[in-house]
Amino acid sequence: MxxxxxxxALQTINFLIVIWLLTRFLYRPVRRIIEAREAADRKASDDAADKAEEAEKARQAYEEKRAALEEEARKTDAVFRGDIEAERVAILEEARKTAEEMLTKARDRIERDKDAALVALRGQIADLAASLARKALEDRPATSRDAIARAAAQIDELPETERADLLRDLDAENAALTVVTAVSLTDRVQGEWRKALSERFGGDIRTAFEVDPDILGGALLRYPHAVFDFSVAGRLDRAAEALEA
Amino acid sequence: MEGSPLAPDILFHLGPVPISRAVATTWVIMGLLAGLLYVAFGRPGAKQGALQAGLEIVVLTIADQLRQILGRDPWPYIPLLGSLFLFLCLANLAAVFPGATPPTGHIETPAALALIVFLSVHFYGVTRRGARRYLQHYLEPSPLLLPLNLLAEVTRTFSLMIRLFGNMMSHEFVIAIVVFLAGLLVPIPFLLLGILIGIIQAYIFTVLATVYIAAAVGAVEA
Structure with a gap:
């Protein structure tokens, strides 16, 4: 061995060269690529987040706009309702005024008509009264003598049975025939009354005289149970009754 | 077959420097690697192709493995450990090419790599933990173990070298013997087995180097 x-030594150097070669041309580029990719991923993620945020903002803006529109619609509605209410009130007021005016006019017209009618009525009444007065006065006894004649005539015209009744009444105790006149009579006129009455009912009847200004004129003979009216007031009353009938 | 088959196979001399077959094979491997990298990453702005994507996957896979073993960011260790794995794969697979012998089949190449790993372990340990704290770990768990710790430093580096060398060398011998005995077609399964062994040895060498460095730089930093 x-x-x-x-x-x-050569192999050691060779391997160090291999390390340099791989580091320079493999690891660094790969790492760069990975980092670029991660950065791109991060950027895409951030972009997506931004987009989501934008979308959220847009959604919020939309919500706000929608709320504003709703508010506006509500206001418009309220204004509209207010207008309608005001218009209704105005129309009612106008109708009321018109009705009042019409009522006033009608009242005025009625008043005028009434006045006119009253005026016309007054004229008629005046006419009526005048005619009444004329009627009442046209054949009134002008003098006491006339009144006595009239009374005597009426007694004369009475049927016999009635005159007997009157006599019987006058014969009763304390019974008297009262002559009522508007003015007090002189003794001479009273004497004439007594004479005329005695001629018809006999001399022993009692005759009394009364003054009543209300009968206006003429005379009124009051028996115990009957009254003969020749007065102006009585004639007027009868004329009025005839009118009312 | 004269001389020791383990003796370096000197091809020629470059001046006074003898160039062995292992060195020449390594140069060829380096040339191929440089060409590959030039094609993949050499032209800036080039569109990302299948080759670049493939190399990217390889680098990311290595980085992932190293992260699992180291338990920390693997990028500072990639230049050494990644290069170890890639170079060993290519060197070991040289056996499948006719006429080529793997440089790792001779003791000098595993020795050079083991030497670099040995120095790197201390380099990383000192730079990551500081000289004082790094040297202190030889006294743990007990100062009595200092001699054993120091011995272990040497022996594990030695075993790293011998494991790679023994496997590749024996594989080369087995194929030579099988070829000598059985002829042409029989060694083919052994060549396929050689591919497997080459990759496994590259993996083992790299993982062990990673474990040594991981032990040197200490537990996971916060």
């Missing part, structure tokens, strides 16, 4: 030292 022998060792060739030259060969040993």
């Amino acid at each position: 022998q060792i060739d030292w030259w060969t040993l």
Whole structure:
């Protein structure tokens, strides 16, 4: 067994050269490639993360925009509703005003019509009253003598049975025939009344005289159970009753 | 067959320097390697081809293996250990080429590699842990073991060399004997076995060198 030292030295150098060769031309390039690839992977990963972030941002922006749009729509809706409400109120107000105006106008017209009607009615009433008064007064007894004549005429026209009834009533105790006039009568006129009445009912009837301004004119004969009315007031009352009927 | 078959096979002299067959074979291997690397990585900007991808896979596989054994970043150790494996594969496989003998079949080449590994172990140990702490590990677990530790340093390097040399040399001899006895076709299975043995020995040599370096640089650094 022998060792060739030259060969040993040469092989040592050779192997060191192999190490240099492989390091220079194999390991370093491979490592560079691997590092570049890892960097590329990292970059791709980062890019993907960036893209994801961008997408997230875009999504958030979209969400915000959507929320803003919703808010706007809500506001618009509210404004719209407000407008509608305001319009409704305005229309109601206008309708109310119109109704009020119409009512006022109607009231005015009614008032005017009423006034006109009243005026017309007053005229009619005046006419009526005038005619009434005319009727009441047209054949009133102008004087006391006329009144006495009228009363006498009426008593004369009475049927016999009624006149007997009246007489019977007057014959009763304390019974009196009362003559009511608007103004107090003079003794002479009273005498004439007494004379005219005595002629018809006999001389022993009691005659009394009363003054009642309410009968306005004429005379009113009050028996115990009956009243003969020749007064202006009575005539007016009868005319009014005739009108009302 | 005159002289020892173990004696160096001097082809020619370069001045005073005798060039043996192992050295010449190594040069051829280096030339082929350089050509391969030039084709794969020599042209910058070239598109990545199948060759480049293949070499990349080889380097990454070696780096992966070394990471498992070292338990740390393998890239600082790749130049030595990766080159050991690749060179040993190519050197051992020289046996399959007619007329070529593997350089590892002669003692000088394994000795040169073992010497480089021996020096590298101490180099890595000192640079990674510091001279003081590195030398302290010879006193562990007990200072009494210092002589044994020192002896182990020598013997394991020696065994590294002899294991490779013995296997390759014996394989060469077996093939020579089989050829001599049985003729042409019978040695073919032995040649196939030679490929297997060559790769296994390259692997064993590299792994052992890695283990020595791993022991020298210490436990996994935080």
